[in-house]
Amino acid sequence: MDWTAIILSVRLAAIVGLCLLAIGLPIAYWIAFSRWRWKFLVEALVALPLVLPPTVLGFYVLVGIGSRSPLGRAWTAWTGHGLAFTFEALVLASILYSLPFAVQPMAAAFAQVDPSLIEASSILGASRVRTFFRVILPLAFNGVVAGAVLSFAHTIGEFGVVLMVGGNLPGITRTVSIAIYDDVQALDYQAATATALLLLVFSFVVLSCVYALTRRPWSVPPTP
Amino acid sequence: MMLTAALSKRLAGAFSLDVDLSVAAGITMVVGASGAGKTTLLRCLAGLLRPDSGRVAIGGRTLFDAAEGVDVPVQHRRIGYVFQHLALFPHLTVEANLHYGLAHLDARARGMRTGAVAESFRIAHLLGRKPRDISGGERQRAALARSLVTDPTLLLLDEPLSALDYATQSHIIADLRNWNEARGIPILYVTHAHREVFALGERVVVLEAGRILTEGTPAEVLDAPVHEPLAQSAGFENLFDAQVLATNTESGTMQVQPAGDGPSLEIPWSGAAAGATVRVAIRAGDIILATECPRAISARNVVPGTVRSVGREGPATRVGVDAGHVFTVHVTPQACTSLGLAAGRPVWLVIKTHSCHVVRPMPAP
Numbered sequence: 391m392d393w394t395a396i397i398l399s400v401r402l403a404a405i406v407g408l409c410l411l412a413i414g415l416p417i418a419y420w421i422a423f424s425r426w427r428w429k430f431l432v433e434a435l436v437a438l439p440l441v442l443p444p445t446v447l448g449f450y451v452l453v454g455i456g457s458r459s460p461l462g463r464a465w466t467a468w469t470g471h472g473l474a475f476t477f478e479a480l481v482l483a484s485i486l487y488s489l490p491f492a493v494q495p496m497a498a499a500f501a502q503v504d505p506s507l508i509e510a511s512s513i514l515g516a517s518r519v520r521t522f523f524r525v526i527l528p529l530a531f532n533g534v535v536a537g538a539v540l541s542f543a544h545t546i547g548e549f550g551v552v553l554m555v556g557g558n559l560p561g562i563t564r565t566v567s568i569a570i571y572d573d574v575q576a577l578d579y580q581a582a583t584a585t586a587l588l589l590l591v592f593s594f595v596v597l598s599c600v601y602a603l604t605r606r607p608w609s610v611p612p613t614p
Numbered sequence: 615m616m617l618t619a620a621l622s623k624r625l626a627g628a629f630s631l632d633v634d635l636s637v638a639a640g641i642t643m644v645v646g647a648s649g650a651g652k653t654t655l656l657r658c659l660a661g662l663l664r665p666d667s668g669r670v671a672i673g674g675r676t677l678f679d680a681a682e683g684v685d686v687p688v689q690h691r692r693i694g695y696v697f698q699h700l701a702l703f704p705h706l707t708v709e710a711n712l713h714y715g716l717a718h719l720d721a722r723a724r725g726m727r728t729g730a731v732a733e734s735f736r737i738a739h740l741l742g743r744k745p746r747d748i749s750g751g752e753r754q755r756a757a758l759a760r761s762l763v764t765d766p767t768l769l770l771l772d773e774p775l776s777a778l779d780y781a782t783q784s785h786i787i788a789d790l791r792n793w794n795e796a797r798g799i800p801i802l803y804v805t806h807a808h809r810e811v812f813a814l815g816e817r818v819v820v821l822e823a824g825r826i827l828t829e830g831t832p833a834e835v836l837d838a839p840v841h842e843p844l845a846q847s848a849g850f851e852n853l854f855d856a857q858v859l860a861t862n863t864e865s866g867t868m869q870v871q872p873a874g875d876g877p878s879l880e881i882p883w884s885g886a887a888a889g890a891t892v893r894v895a896i897r898a899g900d901i902i903l904a905t906e907c908p909r910a911i912s913a914r915n916v917v918p919g920t921v922r923s924v925g926r927e928g929p930a931t932r933v934g935v936d937a938g939h940v941f942t943v944h945v946t947p948q949a950c951t952s953l954g955l956a957a958g959r960p961v962w963l964v965i966k967t968h969s970c971h972v973v974r975p976m977p978a979p
Contacts, residue, residue, distance in 0.1 A: 509662055510701035512688040514715030514764060524714070528705045 391584050394561050395569035399546050402477070402565065406484045407542035410492035413485065414537055418496035419522065437490045444487065448554025451483040455555075475557045480565075483555040484548060488541040495540060495604060499533020500526055532603040539603075543596040547589060615639055617768055617800040621668030621678070623658055631655060631824040639798035641791065643805060643815035643832070651824040652804040653698075656770045659802070660695050661688040672767045672800070694761030694769040698776075700753055702745040708756045709741035715764040727763050734793045735759040735786075751782045758786065762793060769794075769801040776805060787814045850895035850971070851942040856881075858890045867914075867967055870894065876938015880914040881970035895971045898944040902964035903933065905953050915965040921957055924950065931955075937963055 421433055439447055455473040456462045465473040473479050503526050511521040527534065549567040556563030558572070566585060573582035620634040631651040644652050657663040659670060661677065664685065670678040677686045703711050712728045719727070732738040735755045740748050745756065754774055761769060775783040787803075794801060803815060818835040820827040828835055856870035861883055868883045870892060879894075886892050908916060919937030926932070930944040933955055941963055945955070955961070 504699075504701065506697045506699060506701040507703060509688075510695070510697060510703075511714070513660060513662075513691075513693060513695045514760070515689045515692075515717070516714070517689060520717070525703060 391581060391588070392564075392566070392569040392573075395564050395566045396585070396588070398477075398561065398564065399566040402480055402484060403542045403545035405481055406488055406545045407492075407538045409481070409485050410488060410541045411534070411538045414489070414492035414496055414541070415534065417489075418493045418500055418537070419526075421493065421497040422500035436493050439487045440490050444548070444550025445554055447487055448483060448551040451479070451486065451551070451555050455479055455482065474555065475559065475563060477556075477562055480552060480556040480563055483551045484545045487548060487551045488544045491544045492537040492541040495533045495537040495600075496530070499530035499536075499604075502533075503529045536600045536603045539596055539600055543593060547593065615673040615767060615799050617659070617670075617672050617802075619659060619668070619670045621658055621665035621670060623654060623663060623665045625654065629654075629824060631658070633821070633824075633826050635819060635826060635829070637800040637802060637819075638817070639800055640794070640817070641787070641801045641803055641815040642817040642819060643803050644819050644821055645805060646821035646827075648806055649823075650806075650821040652806075652821055653772055654824075655821065656695070656772050656802065656804060659768070660693050660770055661686065661691050675767070692764070692767050694764065694766035696754075696757050696761050696769075696771045696774040698772045698774060700745075700757040700774060702753060702757055702760070704745055706744075707741065708737060708743055708745065708748070711745070711756060711760050712741070712763050714760065731759045731763045731793075735762075735789055751778055751786070754778065754786060755789075758790065765797075767799055769799060771801065771803045773804050773806070784814060850973075851898040851944075852894075852896040852901075853973070854894055854939055855891050856894050858886050858888050858892060860888055861886070872939040874938040876919075877917050879917070879965065879970060880967050881972065882968060884972035886972070892972045893974070895973045896941070896965060896969055898932065898942045899930070900966070900969035901941060901943045903935070903943055903945055903949075903953065903955070904962040904964055905959070907962050908964060911964065913964045913966045915963070915967065915970075917963040917965070919961055919963055921955055921959045921961055923957060924955055935961060935963055 417436065421429065421436070452474060453459065454461055455465070457466060457472050457474075462473050465478075473482075507525055507529070508521055511525045512518075516524065546565075547567055548565065549571070552563065552565050552568060556565075558564050558568055564572075566589065570582050570585050570589075573579070573585065616639070617637040618635075619637075622630065622632040624630040629649070629651070631654045633651075633655060644655065646652050654663065658665045659677075665678060665680065667680040668678070669676065669680070676682070676684050677691055678684060702708075703714065706714070709728060712732065713724050716724045716727060728741070729738070732741060735758055737752060737755050737759055740752055740756065745753055748756065757774060758771075775786060778786075790801070815832060817829065818832050819829040820835060854872050856872045856879070859869040859871050859878055861868040863883060866883050867880050868886065869878050870881055871878045872894070881894060884892055902913070904916075907918070917937045919935040919941070921933060922936045922940060923934040924931060926947075927944070931947050931950040933943045933945060933950070935941045935943055943963070945953075949955075953961075
C-alpha cells in the first residue's frame with residue numbers, strides 16, 4: 391500500500407473538514423434561517439458540486455488560481471511560487487467540492503430546531519450569537535458533526551478534481567484514489583486491492599457513523 | 615404596573631388583529647376560539663411579531679410605537695412568555711433552564727434568584743433533572759419559573775396549562791397569584807377552555823376574529839353573554855332558536871316558543887317584537903330537575919318532559935330531557951342516583967326566567 395498517499399489524503403481531508411466546519415456553519419445558519427426571497431439561488435450554488443462533473447469544477451479552479459488570475463498572481467507575489475499543482479490548491483478545490491456535503495446536513499439540523507426554543511431564548515434576553523451557541527448548536531450538534539465527517543470522507547475519496555488541480559506529484563498532490571488508479575495502470579492489482587478495500591471499509595464506517603448521528607437526536611415527549 | 619396596547623396587525627390571508635386594551639396588575643384571561651387572534655396578540659406584545667401600527671407600553675416604558683419609530687428588540691423587552699408547548703430547552707437541566715435568562719448575574723445571585731422562584735413554584739427538588747424526565751405539570755411549573763426568574767414587567771401565557779386537568783391548573787394559578795402579590799405585574803393568560811378556567815382570572819377579555827368583543831370581570835362577562843360564540847365558550851350547553859309569542863314590557867319579560875312543539879318559556883324581554891325569532895342560551899347547570907310536578911315555586915317555567923339519556927360529563931352527570939326541544943341538564947351524580955334518573959323517566963324542568971339569556975349571533979367583522 392502507498393502509505394505516503396494515504397497519509398496525504400488523511401491530512402488533506404482533515405484540513406478540509408476543519409475549514410468546512412468554520413465556513414459551513416455560517417452558510418448553513420444563513421440557509422436555515424434567512425427569509426430572503428432569492429435564497430434558493432444560494433442553495434443551488436452551494437449544491438452545484440453535487441451534480442457538476444469534477445473535471446468541470448477542477449477546470450474552473452485551475453483557471454481561477456492560474457498565474458494569469460488575480461488570485462494566482464497575489465499568491466505568487468506572497469509566496470514566491472504558483473498555486474496550481476500544490477497542496478494548498480488541493481485544499482482550496484476540495485473545500486469547494488465538498489461544500490454541499492458539509493452545509494446540507496448542518497442546515498437541515500438547524501432547521502429542525504423547534505423555532506419556539508429560539509424565540510424563548512431571545513425572550514430570555516439572549517443575543518443571536520448566544521442563542522446560536524447555547525441552543526441551536528447543542529441541539530443540532532449531531533448534524534454539524536455529520537457535516538464535518540461527510541466532508542472529510544468525501545475529500546478522502548476525491549479523484550477528478552485532484553487530478554485537474556493537483557496533478558499527480560508523490561507526497562504533494564498524489565492522493566489515495568490517484569494511487570489506486572496508478573496501481574491499476576501499472577497492473578499492480580495486489581496493491582490496488584488492498585488500498586481499495588481500505589477505502590471501502592473506511593467509507594462504510596464513516597457513513598454508519600453519519601446515519602447513527604443523524605437519527606432524530608432529541609426526542610422531547612409531548613406534554614400530556 | 616399597567617400594560618397599554620393599541621395595535622393592529624394584518625397577517626397573510628384575510629385575518630387582521632385590531633385591539634385597544636389596558637391591562638392592570640393581576641391575571642387577565644384572554645378568551646376566544648382558535649383563530650380569534652389570541653396568540654397573534656401575545657406575539658405582538660412580546661415583539662416576536664411587528665404590529666403594522668399602534669403603540670405598546672408597560673408602566674410608562676414604551677416598547678413599540680409605530681409613529682415614533684420605537685421598536686424595542688425582543689431580548690430587551692423584559693417580558694416573560696410561556697409558550698403553548700413550553701419551549702423548555704431539552705438539552706439543559708431545569709436549573710440551567712432557569713439560569714438561562716440570568717446570564718448578566720454572577721453565580722451567587724443566580725443561585726439565590728433560582729432558589730427563591732423554584733421554592734415558590736415547588737420545583738426545588740427537580741432542578742437537577744432534564745425536562746423529559748419530569749411530569750407534564752412539573753414542566754409547566756418549570757416553564758413558568760423560567761420566565762418569572764428574570765423579573766419580567768409583563769407575563770404572557772399562551773395556553774400553557776390547557777393540557778392539564780382543572781385542579782392542577784388552579785393550583786399552578788394559585789402559586790402564580792401568590793408570587794405576583796408582591797410584584798404586581800400584568801399577566802395575560804390566553805385560553806380557549808371553559809368557564810371554570812375564566813374564573814381563575816380577575817378580568818376577562820374576549821377576543822373574536824381579531825377584535826375585542828367584550829371585557830370585564832368573569833362574572834360580568836360570563837353570566838350575561840351577549841354573543842353566541844361567547845355563550846358557547848362560556849358553557850351554555852342549551853342554545854336554541856325560539857319564536858316570540860308575546861312581550862310584556864311592564865314585567866320586562868316575553869313568552870317564547872322553542873322550535874319544536876314543546877311548551878312556551880318565559881324569558882327576559884330582549885327588545886324583540888312578537889313574531890320575531892330569538893336565540894336563547896341556558897346553562898345546563900341552571901336547570902333544576904324534579905321527579906314530581908313542583909307547585910308553589912317562584913320559578914316561572916315548569917316544563918314536563920322525559921329523560922332521553924344519562925351520561926357522565928366530568929364531575930357532573932349530563933341528562934338529556936325531551937320537552938319538545940331536547941334540553942341538556944347537569945346534576946350531581948348523587949342527585950341522579952337519589953332521583954333514580956334513567957331513560958324514559960318523566961320529569962319536570964324548572965327554569966328561572968333570568969337563567970335564560972337572549973344572545974346575538976356574531977356581528978360581521
